[in-house]
Amino acid sequence: MARVRFNDLKKHFGPVKAVDGVDLEIADGEFLVLLGPSGSGKTTLMRLCAGLEEPTAGSIFIDDQVVNDVAPRKRGIAMVFQSYALYPHMTVFKNIAFPLSVEGLPRQEIRDKVEWAAGLLGIAHLLERKPALISGGERQRVAIARALVRRPRVLLMDEPLSNLDAKVRHTARDELKKFQREIGVTTIYVTHDQVEAMGLGDRIAVMNEGKIRQIGSPDEIYQEPADTFVAGFVGLPPMNFLEEGGALTAFRPETFLPADLITDQERRIFNFRVERIEHLGSYLLVYGKVGDNLMIANLSLRHPVEEGTEVPFAVRLADIRYYDRASGRRIVK
Numbered sequence: 001m002a003r004v005r006f007n008d009l010k011k012h013f014g015p016v017k018a019v020d021g022v023d024l025e026i027a028d029g030e031f032l033v034l035l036g037p038s039g040s041g042k043t044t045l046m047r048l049c050a051g052l053e054e055p056t057a058g059s060i061f062i063d064d065q066v067v068n069d070v071a072p073r074k075r076g077i078a079m080v081f082q083s084y085a086l087y088p089h090m091t092v093f094k095n096i097a098f099p100l101s102v103e104g105l106p107r108q109e110i111r112d113k114v115e116w117a118a119g120l121l122g123i124a125h126l127l128e129r130k131p132a133l134i135s136g137g138e139r140q141r142v143a144i145a146r147a148l149v150r151r152p153r154v155l156l157m158d159e160p161l162s163n164l165d166a167k168v169r170h171t172a173r174d175e176l177k178k179f180q181r182e183i184g185v186t187t188i189y190v191t192h193d194q195v196e197a198m199g200l201g202d203r204i205a206v207m208n209e210g211k212i213r214q215i216g217s218p219d220e221i222y223q224e225p226a227d228t229f230v231a232g233f234v235g236l237p238p239m240n241f242l243e244e245g246g247a248l249t250a251f252r253p254e255t256f257l258p259a260d261l262i263t264d265q266e267r268r269i270f271n272f273r274v275e276r277i278e279h280l281g282s283y284l285l286v287y288g289k290v291g292d293n294l295m296i297a298n299l300s301l302r303h304p305v306e307e308g309t310e311v312p313f314a315v316r317l318a319d320i321r322y323y324d325r326a327s328g329r330r331i332v333k
């Protein structure tokens with residue numbers, strides 16, 4: 001296992017600053033999620049770490065060694081991509097064994113290692129099948145087993161679950177987290193899916209335009225967004241923003257409630273013009289306006305709010321965050 005550190009790391013493609021000065025340290029055994037929109041530089045950062053791209057500037061450390069000039073195969077890193085290709089003519093066993101066969105390891109050692117990886121991922125009963133005869137979720141586990149069989153020091157995963165349908169993704173996420181804990185391999189996981197990021201990450205690094213905007217636990221990222229980008233990107237629906245002078249007042253939809261539900265005296269009351277209500281099973285989304293600002297309330301309770309009415313809604317002061325309108329940075333009051 002290993003620590004990974006990026007020091008002012010940059011990768012430019014002509015005028016495009018794909019990675020633009022990233023400083024980040026990933027602890028031994030940590031599960032770090034890189035979360036960001038398409039084009040924010042996540043994949044490029046992983047490829048730099050794996051040695052598939054050369055940095056324009058900056059350093060990559062694994063433990064205390066700078067690995068900028070170390071060949072990819074010698075870094076002790078394994079990668080799993082979204083488009084994991086298995087060899088269709090080989091059995092699951094041979095697919096997992098492939099990296100070991102290439103190294104020319106003795107047969108018994110290969111068998112032991114394949115059985116270890118297959119056991120870890122719950123696919124030991126599939127070893128004699130061909131990839132066409134197993135499910136998408138199982139194929140994904142074969143790809144992960146193949147990555148783990150060489151006992152990498154660092155595991156990189158780039159949207160590994162995005163080919164799976166929504167139902168399987170839940171269980172796949174749970175299994176991924178379990179085996180990562182069990183073997184404690186330092187993991188960097190790329191996704192643009194915030195639910196996946198919140199569910200999997202020990203910490204999340206939110207990226208945009210080649211830069212890391214915030215690093216923290218899922219709870220910190222959600223409760224204390226460092227800027228308006230993070231506040232708007234994390235959370236479904238995102239935070240509400242109210243323009244007030246040079247500042248933006250922001251709060252989460254689930255903290256914006258009919259005023260009579262907030263008994264705390266430390267609160268702010270707004271006149272909320274309710275325009276539309278969506279019933280989404282276990283909760284309601286209420287769309288409307290405060291002044292000219294679009295607002296959304298997420299009500300978990302059935303509550304008599306009607307479309308086309310103006311209702312007093314409130315937020316506890318403790319749930320309000322403030323941001324500078326020009327820079328987008330958080331203002332702590």
Ligand code: ATP
Nearest residue numbers: 013016018036037038039040041042043044045192
């Ligand atoms: P996605 O979620 O869509 O995969 P990403 O966050 O992983 O996006 P990257 O793939 O790292 O983003 O791309 C970051 C930026 O760098 C994009 O603007 C992309 O077009 C650009 N880029 C990436 N690879 C190259 C390349 N080989 N040549 C030129 N530009 C590139």
